[in-house]
Amino acid sequence: xxxxxxxxxxxxxxxxxxxxxxxxxxxxxxxxxxxxxxxxxxxxxxxxxxxxxxxxxxxxxxxxxxxxxxxxxxxxxxxxxxxxxxxxxxxxxxxxxxxxxxxxxxxxxxxxxxxxxxxxxxxxxxxxxxxxxxxxxxxxxxxxxxxxxxxxxxxxxxxxxxxxxxxxxxxxxxxxxxxxxxxxxxxxxxxxxxxxxxxxxxxxxxxxxxxxxxxxxxxxxxxxxxxxxxxxxxxxxxxxxxxxxxxxxxxxxxxxxxxxxxxxxxxxxxx
Amino acid sequence: xxxxxxxxxxxxxxxxxxxxxxxxxxxxxxxxxxxxxxxxxxxxxxxxxxxxxxxxxxxxxxxxxxxxxxxxxxxxxxxxxxxxxxxxxxxxxxxxxxxxxxxxxxxxxxxxxxxxxxxxxxxxxxxxxxxxxxxxxxxxxxxxxxxxxxxxxxxxxxxxxxxxxxxxxxxxxxxxxxxxxxxxxxxxxxxxxxxxxxxxxxxxxxxxxxxxxxxxxxxxxxxxxxxxxxxxxxxxxxxxxxxxxxx
Numbered sequence: 001x002x003x004x005x006x007x008x009x010x011x012x013x014x015x016x017x018x019x020x021x022x023x024x025x026x027x028x029x030x031x032x033x034x035x036x037x038x039x040x041x042x043x044x045x046x047x048x049x050x051x052x053x054x055x056x057x058x059x060x061x062x063x064x065x066x067x068x069x070x071x072x073x074x075x076x077x078x079x080x081x082x083x084x085x086x087x088x089x090x091x092x093x094x095x096x097x098x099x100x101x102x103x104x105x106x107x108x109x110x111x112x113x114x115x116x117x118x119x120x121x122x123x124x125x126x127x128x129x130x131x132x133x134x135x136x137x138x139x140x141x142x143x144x145x146x147x148x149x150x151x152x153x154x155x156x157x158x159x160x161x162x163x164x165x166x167x168x169x170x171x172x173x174x175x176x177x178x179x180x181x182x183x184x185x186x187x188x189x190x191x192x193x194x195x196x197x198x199x200x201x202x203x204x205x206x207x208x209x210x211x212x213x214x215x216x217x218x219x220x221x222x223x224x225x226x227x228x229x230x231x232x233x234x235x236x237x238x239x240x241x242x243x244x245x246x247x248x249x250x251x252x253x254x255x256x257x258x259x260x261x262x263x264x265x266x267x268x269x270x271x
Numbered sequence: 272x273x274x275x276x277x278x279x280x281x282x283x284x285x286x287x288x289x290x291x292x293x294x295x296x297x298x299x300x301x302x303x304x305x306x307x308x309x310x311x312x313x314x315x316x317x318x319x320x321x322x323x324x325x326x327x328x329x330x331x332x333x334x335x336x337x338x339x340x341x342x343x344x345x346x347x348x349x350x351x352x353x354x355x356x357x358x359x360x361x362x363x364x365x366x367x368x369x370x371x372x373x374x375x376x377x378x379x380x381x382x383x384x385x386x387x388x389x390x391x392x393x394x395x396x397x398x399x400x401x402x403x404x405x406x407x408x409x410x411x412x413x414x415x416x417x418x419x420x421x422x423x424x425x426x427x428x429x430x431x432x433x434x435x436x437x438x439x440x441x442x443x444x445x446x447x448x449x450x451x452x453x454x455x456x457x458x459x460x461x462x463x464x465x466x467x468x469x470x471x472x473x474x475x476x477x478x479x480x481x482x483x484x485x486x487x488x489x490x491x492x493x494x495x496x497x498x499x500x501x502x503x504x505x506x507x508x509x510x511x512x513x514x515x516x517x518x
Contacts, residue, residue, distance in 0.1 A: 150422060153440045157421025203419060203438065 002110040005117050006135035008159075010151030012122030014143045015180035018216055019238075020119035021049045021225035023139070026242030028083035029227075032114040035074065037086040037105075039131035040121035041096055044088035050077065051223020052085055061089040064101030070108055079228070084113075094127040102130050124158055133164050137174045137245075139207060143181050144193040149201050152177075156202065176207035178241065183212045184257040195255055208241035210234055211254040293466065294359070296328045297351070302342045308350050315354055318487065320444065321465065323355050332363030332382060344368040348375060411449060420445060420459065427465075441481060450474065462489070463506075473506040478515065488513060 007020045017038075024036035038046035041061060047053040052075045058068035063086075070086075077083035086105075089096065109116055120131035132138060138159050142152040159173050160166055166173075179198060186192035195209060215232030219225060227242070229235040233254060243250045301307065315322045329351065331339055344364060348371070351358050361372045362380040369379045411431035420426055420435060422442030433447035436454050443459035445451060449471055451463045456477040462484040464471030469486040478499045482491045485508045503518045 150442065153422040154442065156419075157424040157440075157443070160418065160421065161424065201440065 002113045002116045003137060004106065004110075004135050005115060005137045005139060006120055006132040007117060007139045007141060008120040008128060008132055008155055009122065009141040009148070010124060010128075010155035011143070011148040014141045014148055015178075015210065015216075016122070016141050017045045017049050017119055018220065018226060019139065019141050019178060019180065019210075020046065020117050022227040022235075022238040023242055023245070024115070024117040025077075025080060025083060025225040026227045026238060027115050027117075027246075028077070028080045030242065030246070031082065033082050033112065034115045034117065035084040035086060035109055035113045036117040036119060038088035038119050039097070039127050040119065041088045041127060042090065042093040043121065044090050046085065046119050047075075047087040048223065049220050050085050050225065052077070052087075053223075056087045059087045059089045060105070061092050061096045063105055064096070064098060070105065079224075094121070094125070097127065097130050099130065099133070103134065106134050124154065128155075129158070129162065132159055132173075133162070135159075135163060135173050136165075137176065139176045139178050140202075140204065141178045141180055142198060142202070144179055144187070144195075144198055146193070149193065149198055153202060156204070175204055176245070177202060177204035178207050178210065180210040181212045182209045182254065184255060188257055206252070207244055208237060209252060209254050210237045210241070294326055294328055296330050297356075297358075298330045298333050299342070299347070300333050302334070302338050304343060304346050304350065307347065311350065311354055315356075318462075318484070318489065321462070324357055326357050326359040327351070328380065329358050329361040329377075330363055331361070331368070334363070339363075339365050339368070342368070344371050348372075348377075413449075414447070419455075422459070439480075447471070453477075460484075469508050474504070474518075475506070476503050477501050478504050478506075483513060483515075485513060 005023070007016045007023070009016050020036055024034045028034040036046065036050070037060060038044050040046070047056050055075050058073035060073065062068040063070055063073050073086055075085045075087065077085060106116060118131045118135065121127040140152050140155060142148050156175060159175060163173055165171065177198070179195060183192055187194045195206065199206065211233050213232055213234035215229050215234045216226050219229060226232065226234050227238040230239065237254050240250045240253065299307065329347070331342065334342065348358065358377050360378040360380045361369070362382055364372065372379055413432045413434060414426070414428035415434045415436065416426060417436040419437040420439045420443040422440045425444040426433065426446065428447035428449065430448050432449040432452070433445055434452045434454070435445060438455040439445055439453055439457045439459040439461070441458045444462070445453070445459065446462045446465050448464065448466045448468060450473065451461050451471075452474045453461065454476050456479055457475045458479045458481065460482040461473050461480050463473050464486040467486055471485050473483055473485065480492055482489055483506055484490070485506065488508055488511060490513045499515055499517065504515055505518055506513060506515050508514070
């Protein structure tokens with residue numbers, strides 16, 4: 001039986017698709033059979049970030065409407081044989097998704113995969129609701145910024161009340177906080193919310209902190225999940241995140257400002 | 272819970288049971304539609320969320336016979352519905368007005384003898400029992416919440432007290448017919464005594480609420496409550512004003 005993880009946030013543009021790509025690739029590289037599904041019907045991005053946009057023939061909506069089988073729609077990743085991608089439709093909109101259809105697809109995938117990562121669209125409407133309804137774990141991606149924190153709080157409320165586990169009184173969804181685009185320098189200057197500030201409002205288990213990094217843009221431009229770029233700070237941070245998710249004790253890095261030596265300050269170019 | 276087992280061979284699809292529900296009654300005192308509209312908006316503006324889509328009874332019993340004839344009932348209905356209220360019944364109108372109500376699927380309820388109606392005692396019949404609100408239940412249940420109340424969530428302790436053992440996020444609403452206790456930071460909105468209990472109190476270990484209300488009397492926090500941040504306080508009504516006191 002697969003573990004279903006939803007990557008959600010409420011607010012848009014905080015790093016859900018980047019995170020979905022990174023975490024699913026990270027899990028697959030550790031040997032787990034993983035599938036990542038794009039729930040953003042009509043505005044699909046996951047295929048771009050994963051670098052498989054030219055290989056999309058059938059999509060999630062085709063499978064739900066029985067116009068194609070799951071095997072026809074799933075795209076095998078060229079870099080890792082354990083990773084598969086189920087892209088969203090670009091031509092339709094979120095009304096094409098039905099609860100029964102999503103349930104059927106997830107049940108079918110559960111038989112063959114260890115982890116199913118659901119990349120939620122922004123907002124709290126149908127697409128986001130369907131992405132989180134069947135989840136076992138939720139990674140709530142938040143920027144250290146007031147509107148993102150408030151929207152994440154709203155999303156946590158929905159996870160606790162409108163998911164299948166909540167409606168059927170089962171063990172609640174395990175919620176994790178992922179703080180992205182974190183800049184220790186700005187936190188020190190008092191311009192940005194610190195980890196403690198965010199935790200005071202959200203009170204969640206901290207899965208990790210991803211620093212603001214130029215590597216993220218380069219990764220999406222090249223179609224390679226940033227976790228592969230293990231020289232970059234963001235890549236390493238995501239690798240820590242995957243380790244922590246799998247239960248390893250990994251100390252939090254990237255929270256405190258890095259002390260740069262003279263050469264670092266002369267030649268280093270971190271944002 | 273089931274009806275006569277000896278008579279039914281198949282499981283009951285529906286049941287008709289009698290129950291009592293307390294509803295707000297809108298008593299109309301004038302035929303001036305502009306006045307009615309303006310005052311209604313004022314009253315609703317004080318607690319918009321509470322009144323949004325709230326069921327109400329329209330009571331024309333306070334008007335004289337002349338006023339009733341002069342009242343434009345269709346216009347009154349439009350005004351009320353336009354303010355997002357849901358009229359579910361009316362009483363005290365003329366036969367024409369009753370027909371109008373029924374056309375709009377609004378129930379016509381029997382007249383009630385109110386205090387001012389005693390003046391017209393000759394015309395009205397004694398009120399049937401169902402128009403009077405039921406007595407409060409003897410046992411009040413307390414609702415206990417031990418998970419954080421997140422933004423956008425609404426918790427309502429119907430008929431009793433509410434105890435929250437975790438934080439209440441900004442944007443969350445907690446309501447109770449009785450008292451409210453929050454053993455954690457209260458950053459959202461807390462409304463105690465929502466059915467009109469002016470004796471209700473709010474107890475809090477860290478008051479940072481956006482809005483506090485007791486029995487409909489409310490206050491938003493524009494900085495004056497920051498002095499109580501982190502302290503154990505109680506909030507109660509004194510002479511129709513909200514008082515915050517540290518414990």
